[in-house]
Amino acid sequence: xxxxxxxxxxxxxxxxxxxxxxxxxxxxxxxxxxxxxxxxxxxxxxxxxxxxxxxxxxxxxxxxxxxxxxxxxxxxxxxxxxxxxxxxxxxxxxxxxxxxxxxxxxxxxxxxxxxxxxxxxxxxxxxxxxxxxxxxxxxxxxxxxxxxxxxxxxxxxxxxxxxxxxxxxxxxxxxxxxxxxxxxxxxxxxxxxxxxxxxxxxxxxxxxxxxxxxxxxxxxxxxxxxxxxxxxxxxxxxxxxxxxxxxxxxxxxxxxxxxxxxxxxxxxxxxxxxxxxxxxxxxxxxxxxxxxxxxxxxxxxxxxxxxxxxxxxxxxxxxxxxxxxxxxxxxxxxxxxxxxxxxx
Amino acid sequence: xxxxxxxxxxxxxxxxxxxxxxxxxxxxxxxxxxxxxxxxxxxxxxxxxxxxxxxxxxxxxxxxxxxxxxxxxxxxxxxxxxxxxxxxxxxxxxxxxxxxxxxxxxxxxxxxxxxxxxxxxxxxxxxxxxxxxxxxxxxxxxxxxxxxxxxxxxxxxxxxxxxxxxxxxxxxxxxxxxxxxxxxxxxxxxxxxxxxxxxxxxxxxxxxxxxxxxxxxxxxxxxxxxxxxxxxxxxxxx
Numbered sequence: 001x002x003x004x005x006x007x008x009x010x011x012x013x014x015x016x017x018x019x020x021x022x023x024x025x026x027x028x029x030x031x032x033x034x035x036x037x038x039x040x041x042x043x044x045x046x047x048x049x050x051x052x053x054x055x056x057x058x059x060x061x062x063x064x065x066x067x068x069x070x071x072x073x074x075x076x077x078x079x080x081x082x083x084x085x086x087x088x089x090x091x092x093x094x095x096x097x098x099x100x101x102x103x104x105x106x107x108x109x110x111x112x113x114x115x116x117x118x119x120x121x122x123x124x125x126x127x128x129x130x131x132x133x134x135x136x137x138x139x140x141x142x143x144x145x146x147x148x149x150x151x152x153x154x155x156x157x158x159x160x161x162x163x164x165x166x167x168x169x170x171x172x173x174x175x176x177x178x179x180x181x182x183x184x185x186x187x188x189x190x191x192x193x194x195x196x197x198x199x200x201x202x203x204x205x206x207x208x209x210x211x212x213x214x215x216x217x218x219x220x221x222x223x224x225x226x227x228x229x230x231x232x233x234x235x236x237x238x239x240x241x242x243x244x245x246x247x248x249x250x251x252x253x254x255x256x257x258x259x260x261x262x263x264x265x266x267x268x269x270x271x272x273x274x275x276x277x278x279x280x281x282x283x284x285x286x287x288x289x290x291x292x293x294x295x296x297x298x299x300x301x302x303x304x305x306x307x308x309x310x311x312x313x314x315x316x317x318x319x320x321x322x323x324x325x326x327x328x329x330x331x332x333x334x335x336x337x338x339x340x341x342x343x344x
Numbered sequence: 345x346x347x348x349x350x351x352x353x354x355x356x357x358x359x360x361x362x363x364x365x366x367x368x369x370x371x372x373x374x375x376x377x378x379x380x381x382x383x384x385x386x387x388x389x390x391x392x393x394x395x396x397x398x399x400x401x402x403x404x405x406x407x408x409x410x411x412x413x414x415x416x417x418x419x420x421x422x423x424x425x426x427x428x429x430x431x432x433x434x435x436x437x438x439x440x441x442x443x444x445x446x447x448x449x450x451x452x453x454x455x456x457x458x459x460x461x462x463x464x465x466x467x468x469x470x471x472x473x474x475x476x477x478x479x480x481x482x483x484x485x486x487x488x489x490x491x492x493x494x495x496x497x498x499x500x501x502x503x504x505x506x507x508x509x510x511x512x513x514x515x516x517x518x519x520x521x522x523x524x525x526x527x528x529x530x531x532x533x534x535x536x537x538x539x540x541x542x543x544x545x546x547x548x549x550x551x552x553x554x555x556x557x558x559x560x561x562x563x564x565x566x567x568x569x570x571x572x573x574x575x576x577x578x579x580x581x582x
Contacts, residue, residue, distance in 0.1 A: 045477075047480070074480045074481075074482075074484060074485065075483075076481070079482075080477070082474045082477075084474060086472065086475045087475075089497070090496045099488075100482040100484075143482065144482070146482075147481075147483050149481075
C-alpha cells in the first residue's frame with residue numbers, strides 16, 4: 001500500500017493542512033480531540049472534500065483539485081472504521097458482511113470465512129443491538145474487509161471499548177487485518193506507539209511532526225509535539241557554556257552535552273530519578289503531592305533551591321522503591337540524567 | 345317502538361346510497377399511492393440538491409401545506425381550467441379534468457403531497473449519517489444504499505407519512521369542492537356528502553357518514569400502531 005496525501009481544508013476554528021507519504025507501514029495520526037485528525041481521515045475516504053491538494057493511492061489519483069478529480073467514496077476502495085462502528089441496524093451479522101462483498105460468486109463461502117476469522121460463529125443471525133462493543137467492532141472489521149479495500153482507515157478504533165477488551169483488541173487488531181496496512185487516528189499516545197510504525201503528530205490542523213515512533217518519542221522535533229507525546233517537565237533554558245545550561249524557572253544549572261543554542265529544556269517524568277543520594281544534575285527536593293497507581297506513583301515535587309520559582313515537576317517511580325525510600329526518612333534528591341534531557 | 349326503530353334502520357341501510365364511501369376510498373387509495381412515491385422521490389431529490397437551491401425547492405414543495413385548501417382549489421382551477429393553456433392542452437387530448445373524478449385525485453395529491461414529502465425528508469435525515477457514509481466507503485451504489493439501507497431504516501417515518509397522507513386525503517374538502525364539485529355518484533366524496541347532507545337538513549345521513557369516517561380514521565391509527573410495534577421488535581432483534 002502506497003499513499004501520498006497533501007491536502008488543505010478550511011474548518012471553522014483553523015485550517016487543516018497535512019502532507020505525508022506512506023509506504024507499506026502502519027501509521028497513526030496522534031493529536032488532542034478537535035485537532036482535525038478525523039477530518040483528515042474523512043478527506044482521504046472521500047466523505048469530506050478538501051479545498052485544495054492531492055491524494056494518490058497506489059498510483060490511483062483519488063483527489064486532485066487542480067485537475068478537478070474527486071472520486072466518490074464508493075470508487076476509492078478505502079475502508080473506514082467509524083468510531084461507533086456504524087453497523088446496519090436492520091441487518092443481521094451475516095447480512096451486514098454480505099452486502100459489502102464485491103463479487104457475485106461464492107458469497108456464502110466468503111461470509112462464512114469472515115465469520116470464522118473474526119470469531120463471530122453463532123452470531124450470524126443476531127442483530128447489531130444484541131452484540132457487545134467488541135463483537136460490533138469485529139463485525140465492522142469483517143464487513144470492511146469484505147469490500148476488499150486497498151487502504152484501511154481506523155477512526156479512534158478503541159474508544160468505544162473498555163478495559164480488558166480494549167487491550168485484547170489492541171493485541172489482535174494487526175493479526176485480524178493480516179497483510180493490510182492501516183492509517184489510524186487516536187488521541188492516546190500509548191495506543192499510537194503500540195500499533196504503528198510511524199506517527200504523525202497534529203494540533204489545530206497543523207502537522208507538528210511525522211517520524212518513526214522511537215525517533216519521535218526519543219527526539220521530538222519541537223516543543224508542541226513533545227507535549228502531545230507526553231512531555232510534562234518543561235522550562236525555558238539558556239546555554240551558559242559548553243555542556244552547561246541555565247534553567248531559570250527551576251533555579252538551577254544543568255550539565256548536558258553539546259553546545260548548540262537552546263530555548264527550552266524538558267525531561268519525561270519516567271526519566272527523572274528520585275533517590276536518597278546526590279549525583280550528577282541532582283538537587284534536594286520536597287514531595288508536594290502523590291498520585292498513586294497500582295504499580296507506579298507519580299510524584300509532584302519542588303526543588304529545594306532558593307532561586308526556584310513555584311514550579312511543580314513530576315517524576316514517575318516504581319511504587320515498591322518509593323515505599324522503601326519513604327520509610328528511610330532521608331532527604332530526597334531529584335536527578336535529571338544528562339542523556340535524558342530534551343533540548344529545543 | 346323498539347321494533348319500528350330497528351326496522352327503519354334496516355330500511356335505511358338497504359336504501360342507503362353508499363357511493364360516496366366507494367368514491368372516497370377509491371380517491372384516497374389512488375392518491376395515497378401516488379403521493380407515497382411522489383413524496384419519497386421528491387425528498388430524495390431535494391436531499392441531493394446543492395445547499396443553496398435546496399431551501400428554495402423545499403419552500404416550494406411545502407407551500408401547499410400552509411395555503412387554505414380553498415385557495416389551492418382556486419389556483420388549481422386557474423391552472424387546469426378550460427381557459428388555461430394547460431386546460432386547453434388537456435382538452436386537445438380529449439380530457440376534461442375539471443369536475444371529473446380525476447379532479448378529486450388531483451386535489452388530494454396537491455394537499456397531501458407536502459405531508460408525505462416533509463415526513464419522508466424528516467425520516468431520511470434522522471438516519472445516522474455515519475451509516476450512510478460507511479455504506480459508500482464499502483463501495484455500494486447510490487441505488488443500493490437507497491433501496492437497502494435508507495428506505496428500510498426510515499420505514500417507520502415513511503409509514504407515518506403515508507397514514508397522515510391517507511387521513512388528509514380522506515378528509516379533503518375545500519380544494520376538491522372547488523375543482524371536482526359535488527356530483528353525486530361521480531365526485532361526491534364523504535366529506536362533501538356530509539356537508540350537503542347537513543345543508544339539506546338530513547342529519548341522519550350526515551351522522552352515518554361521520555361515524556363511518558371516524559371508524560376509518562381509527563382503523564388507520566390502530567394499523568399504524570400495530571405496524572410500528574412490529575418494526576421496533578424486529579430491529580431490536582426480539
